[in-house]
Amino acid sequence: xxREVGGGKYTTVSIPTTLYRRIKKIIQGTGFxxxxxxxxxxxxxxVASYEDRIDEEPFTEEDKQAILEKLRKxxxx
Amino acid sequence: MVSxxxxxxxxxxxxRGKRRERLLEEAEExxxxxxxxxxxxxxxxxxxxxxxxxxGFMIQEEYLSVLYSMRLPDDTPWTIxxxxxxxxxxxxxxxxxxxxxxxxxxxxxxxxxxxxIYGWEKKEFAEKVYKTLDINHPxxxxxxxxxxxxxxxxxxxxxxxxxxxxxxxxxPIETRLLFREKGWRSVVGFQTRNAPHMGxxxxxxxxxxxxxxxxxxxxxGWKKPGDYRDExxxxxxxxxxxxxxPKNVVVLAVLRTSMRxxxxxxxxxxxxxxKNFGCTHFIVGRDHAGVGNYYGPYEAWDIFKEFPDxxxxxxxVREAFYCKKCxxxxxxKICPHSDMYKVKxxxxxxxxxLRSGARPPEYMMRPEVADVIMSFENPFVGD
Numbered sequence: 136x137x138r139e140v141g142g143g144k145y146t147t148v149s150i151p152t153t154l155y156r157r158i159k160k161i162i163q164g165t166g167f168x169x170x171x172x173x174x175x176x177x178x179x180x181x182v183a184s185y186e187d188r189i190d191e192e193p194f195t196e197e198d199k200q201a202i203l204e205k206l207r208k209x210x211x212x
Numbered sequence: 213m214v215s216x217x218x219x220x221x222x223x224x225x226x227x228r229g230k231r232r233e234r235l236l237e238e239a240e241e242x243x244x245x246x247x248x249x250x251x252x253x254x255x256x257x258x259x260x261x262x263x264x265x266x267x268g269f270m271i272q273e274e275y276l277s278v279l280y281s282m283r284l285p286d287d288t289p290w291t292i293x294x295x296x297x298x299x300x301x302x303x304x305x306x307x308x309x310x311x312x313x314x315x316x317x318x319x320x321x322x323x324x325x326x327x328x329i330y331g332w333e334k335k336e337f338a339e340k341v342y343k344t345l346d347i348n349h350p351x352x353x354x355x356x357x358x359x360x361x362x363x364x365x366x367x368x369x370x371x372x373x374x375x376x377x378x379x380x381x382x383x384p385i386e387t388r389l390l391f392r393e394k395g396w397r398s399v400v401g402f403q404t405r406n407a408p409h410m411g412x413x414x415x416x417x418x419x420x421x422x423x424x425x426x427x428x429x430x431x432x433g434w435k436k437p438g439d440y441r442d443e444x445x446x447x448x449x450x451x452x453x454x455x456x457x458p459k460n461v462v463v464l465a466v467l468r469t470s471m472r473x474x475x476x477x478x479x480x481x482x483x484x485x486x487k488n489f490g491c492t493h494f495i496v497g498r499d500h501a502g503v504g505n506y507y508g509p510y511e512a513w514d515i516f517k518e519f520p521d522x523x524x525x526x527x528x529v530r531e532a533f534y535c536k537k538c539x540x541x542x543x544x545k546i547c548p549h550s551d552m553y554k555v556k557x558x559x560x561x562x563x564x565x566l567r568s569g570a571r572p573p574e575y576m577m578r579p580e581v582a583d584v585i586m587s588f589e590n591p592f593v594g595d
């Protein structure tokens with residue numbers, strides 16, 4: 136179920152209560168204000184590293200040759 | 213491998229071939245909106261991927277999401293709203309779904325498909341982005357003088373904005389290929405608005421020790437009186453690179469976008485743009501993109517903690533100074549000596565020396581750099 140807090144949209148994800156308690160313990164004295172903010176941080180990091188593995192070529196072979204020609208003319212290559 | 217474009221895909225909204233020719237003709241018949249230079253260059257930045265994944269000016273959902281959560285609605289980090297403000301009379305009769313032509317200097321440069329027209333709270337924008345409502349802050353001043361409505365929608369580029377620096381103009385698709393051709397797997401981006409002094413060189417070389425390449429990316433465009441002229445900055449870097457950097461480790465190219473002076477938020481924005489150019493790392497200065505005393509000295513570093521998924525690694529390099537006892541450039545983390553040995557590299561003092569026709573001391577600026585600056589009749593804006 137989605138809900139809105141402070142202009143942002145949120146949803147609920149379940150984690151084991153034992154894990155919740157462990158996280159609650161380790162975030163004491165850190166900058167994390169809640170278990171949710173810690174979990175969000177970690178998940179964003181993990182998701183980003185997964186997304187980094189997907190690499191699309193942003194140019195066609197024709198584009199590539201034209202760009203290389205420009206780079207040579209300008210003295211970059 | 214160079215960094216992945218921000219949001220996963222490099223934006224390309226540059227029209228080509230017959231479609232471009234046809235739309236260029238049609239643009240003359242469409243409702244017209246005249247843009248200032250700052251907006252015109254940002255249209256080109258959007259179209260050529262500097263602002264990837266943006267494909268146009270923000271609609272309201274994107275705008276509010278960025279303002280409040282510093283993320284796009286799909287959770288991609290984004291800290292500065294990219295918006296187009298208009299007066300109601302400028303868009304009289306225009307409704308969502310319409311195409312309008314964006315003109316710069318009496319030439320059509322792009323088409324905008326209007327998706328939304330919405331109102332905005334300028335003070336809310338200023339408080340969130342600049343963290344102040346003080347009219348003396350240049351960003352706040354500019355914001356409060358902007359127009360009443362925002363136009364959101366995707367753009368298509370018909371024509372680039374003319375530049376005095378074609379030789380130094382590279383777009384993300386080009387730098388990404390260039391870095392690959394050079395075999396660089398890691399590249400650090402350096403943002404600057406200044407001619408290089410020893411402090412800059414120290415910071416760049418400290419970073420370069422750990423990566424394959426350095427991308428020096430001066431911001432060109434409007435500058436305040438007393439700043440170095442753009443052509444002076446480029447000439448100074450050329451001579452520095454020629455004499456003091458190994459071959460093939462530096463790429464020098466310009467970036468045209470306005471300074472927002474939004475401190476921490478802008479530091480992240482600067483990192484995102486360099487990520488799109490292919491940088492894997494980005495040097496974040498102390499009080500990066502700050503002005504006056506509006507931001508704490510380390511706020512521009514702290515904000516990066518909120519973005520573990522930024523996809524570009526910030527390098528927090530401390531301010532460099534010359535230590536008489538160490539006999540070289542150092543920073544507070546690596547120099548144990550007291551203040552009596554420390555000489556701050558003062559941009560103001562360097563400029564004063566150059567104005568009087570004297571080379572600054574060599575520990576402040578390379579003589580070749582000083583000479584090339586002094587070879588210009590008017591090296592500073594407004595001289």
